[in-house]
Amino acid sequence: MIHLRVSDLKQFVYCQRVVFYNYVMPVEKKATFKMEYGKIAEDKINRLENRRKLKEYGLSSGTREFHKQLYSEAYGLSGKVDLLIKTDAAYYPVDFKYTASQPHKNHLYQLLGYAIILEDVYNRNVDKGFVYLIPKEDAVVFDLTGELKEETKNMLDNIRNMIHCQQIPPPVKLQAKCLDCEYRNFCGDVF
Numbered sequence: 001m002i003h004l005r006v007s008d009l010k011q012f013v014y015c016q017r018v019v020f021y022n023y024v025m026p027v028e029k030k031a032t033f034k035m036e037y038g039k040i041a042e043d044k045i046n047r048l049e050n051r052r053k054l055k056e057y058g059l060s061s062g063t064r065e066f067h068k069q070l071y072s073e074a075y076g077l078s079g080k081v082d083l084l085i086k087t088d089a090a091y092y093p094v095d096f097k098y099t100a101s102q103p104h105k106n107h108l109y110q111l112l113g114y115a116i117i118l119e120d121v122y123n124r125n126v127d128k129g130f131v132y133l134i135p136k137e138d139a140v141v142f143d144l145t146g147e148l149k150e151e152t153k154n155m156l157d158n159i160r161n162m163i164h165c166q167q168i169p170p171p172v173k174l175q176a177k178c179l180d181c182e183y184r185n186f187c188g189d190v191f
């Protein structure tokens with residue numbers, strides 16, 4: 001089984017070609033502003049989260065683990081979640097974003113990837129996840145339904161199939177997404 005990362009799900013929803021380039025035509029990527037800023041933001045996340053209370057996630061109790069590395073052998077999937085909140089009843093993945101805009105569909109599928117691993121490895125319910133918007137200090141909650149998890153598992157199969165067949169997918173429809181893409185130099189049919 002081809003090993004995949006949770007970030008592949010996020011990127012596949014953003015643009016299927018990004019995942020194709022990563023696996024089939026590995027090229028040296030140009031670091032984007034988003035990538036560089038992500039490294040700086042990690043330190044800030046730790047400082048902010050240490051002051052934050054669990055009630056901001058609608059929870060009264062629980063323990064927190066930062067930058068938790070996750071791996072499911074059954075799904076051939078790994079990832080590092082920014083924060084994992086554990087309660088007796090359920091586990092909650094939290095992803096931090098240094099943006100004030102609302103999270104997009106690709107962020108939902110990132111949370112679903114973590115949920116699939118957590119349910120497999122820890123045998124706990126993971127039916128909600130959060131995207132924490134750092135500038136707004138706001139936790140946006142997502143329902144991680146069984147139907148969405150099945151869709152995510154099918155997406156893993158589709159990604160593996162794309163890699164196996166080595167067939168380049170079409171470019172993303174919304175070309176505004178290409179502007180700060182690290183692979184923009186390779187999409188000659190877009191630019």
Ligand code: SF4
Pocket residue numbers: 015016017018170171172177178181182183184185186187190
């Ligand atoms: S430049 Fe656009 S089409 Fe090409 S990989 Fe990036 S987002 Fe996708």
